[in-house]
Each structure stands twice: as structure tokens, then as C-alpha cells.
Amino acid sequence: MKAVLYQVDAFADRVFEGNPAAIVPLENWPAADVMQAIAAENNLAETAFFAPEGESYRLRWFTPTVEVDLCGHATLASAHVLFNHLGYSKPEIRFETRSGTLVVAREGDRLVMDFPAAKPTPYPMPEAIAEALGAKPLVWAKTSNLMAVFDKAEDVVALKPDFPALARLLAPLNAGLIATAPGEDGIDFVSRFFAPSHGIDEDPVTGSAHCTSVPYWSKKLGKKDLVARQVSKRGGTLWCTDAGERVILRGRCADYMKAEIAF
The missing domain is CATH 3.10.310.10 (Diaminopimelate Epimerase; Chain A, domain 1)
Structure with a gap:
């Protein structure tokens, strides 16, 4: 074929x-x-x-x-x-x-996508995963993925995970890991996404991860419309809306x- x-x-x-x-x-x-x-x-x-x-x-x-x-x-x-x-x-x-x-x-x-929201819930500190990630976040939460919330964007940019260890620890959870923090200069929040147990050490820009991070930051910041920046090496910008049970991504x-x- x-x-x-x-x-x-x-x-x-x-x-x-x-x-x-x-x-x-x-x-x-x-x-x-x-x-x-x-x-x-x-x-x-x-x-x-x-x-x-x-x-x-x-x-x-x-x-x-x-x-x-x-x-x-x-x-x-x-x-x-x-x-x-x-x-x-x-x-x-x-x-x-x-x-x-x-x-x-x-x-x-722009193109506009309407996705189901995946609202995160608190998750106990996974010490081994934090060690593999290379830093301890302020908050852990979980949906189908784990989410680690840091104090500032620089903390997320600076992460240098131990990917073999992270893959081993995330595999039983069948999960990726969202690292996120407040943004600045017109960006509401930043993120990176790691999925080494799925064959992707770091995904450059991850729309589906924002189904989790948008509801979190919308509630945290008290606003429905958010500008997000994924701070991978390639980088990418998403214009997002928290629509309750749905997340709008542009x-x-x-x-x-x-x-x-x-x-």
C-alpha cells in the first residue's frame, strides 16, 4: 500500500x-x-x-x-x-x-479544539519520582497523568530529569508527568511534559496535558481565558479557555x- x-x-x-x-x-x-x-x-x-x-x-x-x-x-x-x-x-x-x-x-x-477536561486531584508526594525529576515541587496532583506544580517558570525550565529512572517509576502508573508553574510577561502558566515510559522523554508541546493544567490554573488564577507556553527546547503557545467540563485549546x-x- x-x-x-x-x-x-x-x-x-x-x-x-x-x-x-x-x-x-x-x-x-x-x-x-x-x-x-x-x-x-x-x-x-x-x-x-x-x-x-x-x-x-x-x-x-x-x-x-x-x-x-x-x-x-x-x-x-x-x-x-x-x-x-x-x-x-x-x-x-x-x-x-x-x-x-x-x-x-x-x-x-488559529484552529480551535474542544477537549474533555481532566481535572486534577491532590496526590501524595511520590519521593522517588521527585528524585528522578530532579526537584521537589510545591504540589502534586493526578489525573491520567501526574502533575508537579513549581513556584516559578525558571524551576520548570531548569529541570533535568533522570529519564531511565522516570520511565521505570511512571510505567506502573501508565502516566506521563506534567511539570508546570506560573508564567510572566503575558503568559499565565508554563509547562513541560515528560512521557519516557511511552517512548517520549520530553514532548515539545502537549495539547492533551492542558486538559489537566488549564482547569488547575483557571481555578488558581481566577480566570477562564489563559495563555500557556510549553517551555521545551522547541517551545509552543496555546490560547486556552476553561469551559467547565471541557477545555478549549487554540x-x-x-x-x-x-x-x-x-x-
């Missing part, structure tokens, strides 16, 4: 920023192990596959090692491909996923590559 592959930098104003995702539009589904092999070959944080399903599209996401339940940046990039390369003309796209129906719409030069995309793959 052959398929077109688009590589898109999501939550990016230009190439080489944000989080790269490989997007593979399909008419028919290959076997899951074939999609996993393609994702491993791409060796990006996420490879997304979508195919028509009624009036919607079925969307699936793979890291180099596992299929995941939710991925924000690859959803944004998939919508970008449909709107900008495949002639999709309706005002919004509905994706059917393992996390339910996800809707992406245009809003000026971002831009930049095209890097269009290719044909054979499998």
Missing part, C-alpha cells in the same frame, strides 16, 4: 517550532501493527491516522511504541491537513476517537513536509 504523509509543526507560528506530527489520511484502515510500525519508523512523538466515517472522521494516534487515548497536537495537525490540503470546506471537523467526539473549527488564523500550524510512504 501507499499513502501520503504530511509532517506538520503544531502549536507553531513557523517551522522548527511547536510539536511535529506525522499525519496519514486513509481511505481504508491497515492493521494496528502496521500503523504502529509506521509510527516507529517516523520516530516522532505522534503519528495520526484518520479515515472517513459517515459525516465525521475516525482518528487514531500512535507514539513510536503505543497507541494513545488522546493527543492534542496531532489532532490540531490533522485538522490543518483537512482544511488546508484536502479541501475540507465545512466550518468544523468532527473526529471520532478513543476519547469520544472531538471538534476542531477555524477561528481567524493554536496555529506550520507545514514542514509532504511525502509518499509505502508499506
Whole structure:
């Protein structure tokens, strides 16, 4: 079989920023192990596959090692491909996923995603994980991921985790780790995201992690609309809204590559 592959930098104003995702539009589904092999070959944080399903599209996401339940940046990039390369003309796209129906719409030069909120609850201090992370945060919380809250942005930027140790400790929890802190200069909060047990030491920009961090910071800061910056090496900006049981995430995309793959 052959398929077109688009590589898109999501939550990016230009190439080489944000989080790269490989997007593979399909008419028919290959076997899951074939999609996993393609994702491993791409060796990006996420490879997304979508195919028509009624009036919607079925969307699936793979890291180099596992299929995941939710991925924000690859959803944004998939919508970008449909709107900008495949002639999709309706005002919004509905994706059917393992996390339910996800809707992406245009809003000026940004794309808007409507995701389920994942409100964190307090979590006892995991001493071994804090040691592997390399610093002790002020607060620990958990949803499907752990979240470590620090005093200031510099604390998050300075983190140098022991990734083999972190992978070993996070694997039994089947979780990634969000490190976050208040922002400055127009940024409400910053974050980094580590998922070494899922084959990704650090994800450049993680839409799904903001389903947890946005409700936390919205309550903490007393505001619904937030500007977030993921302070990875590549970096990326998200414009977010706490909508109660939903989180609205906005971002831009930049095209890097269009290719044909054979499998």
C-alpha cells in the first residue's frame, strides 16, 4: 500500500517550532501493527491516522511504541491537513476517537479544539519520582497523568530529569508527568511534559496535558481565558479557555513536509 504523509509543526507560528506530527489520511484502515510500525519508523512523538466515517472522521494516534487515548497536537495537525490540503470546506471537523467526539473549527488564523477536561486531584508526594525529576515541587496532583506544580517558570525550565529512572517509576502508573508553574510577561502558566515510559522523554508541546493544567490554573488564577507556553527546547503557545467540563485549546500550524510512504 501507499499513502501520503504530511509532517506538520503544531502549536507553531513557523517551522522548527511547536510539536511535529506525522499525519496519514486513509481511505481504508491497515492493521494496528502496521500503523504502529509506521509510527516507529517516523520516530516522532505522534503519528495520526484518520479515515472517513459517515459525516465525521475516525482518528487514531500512535507514539513510536503505543497507541494513545488522546493527543492534542496531532489532532490540531490533522485538522490543518483537512482544511488546508484536502479541501475540507465545512466550518468544523468532527473526529471520532478513543476519547469520544472531538471538534476542531477555524477561528481567524488559529484552529480551535474542544477537549474533555481532566481535572486534577491532590496526590501524595511520590519521593522517588521527585528524585528522578530532579526537584521537589510545591504540589502534586493526578489525573491520567501526574502533575508537579513549581513556584516559578525558571524551576520548570531548569529541570533535568533522570529519564531511565522516570520511565521505570511512571510505567506502573501508565502516566506521563506534567511539570508546570506560573508564567510572566503575558503568559499565565508554563509547562513541560515528560512521557519516557511511552517512548517520549520530553514532548515539545502537549495539547492533551492542558486538559489537566488549564482547569488547575483557571481555578488558581481566577480566570477562564489563559495563555500557556510549553517551555521545551522547541517551545509552543496555546490560547486556552476553561469551559467547565471541557477545555478549549487554540493554536496555529506550520507545514514542514509532504511525502509518499509505502508499506
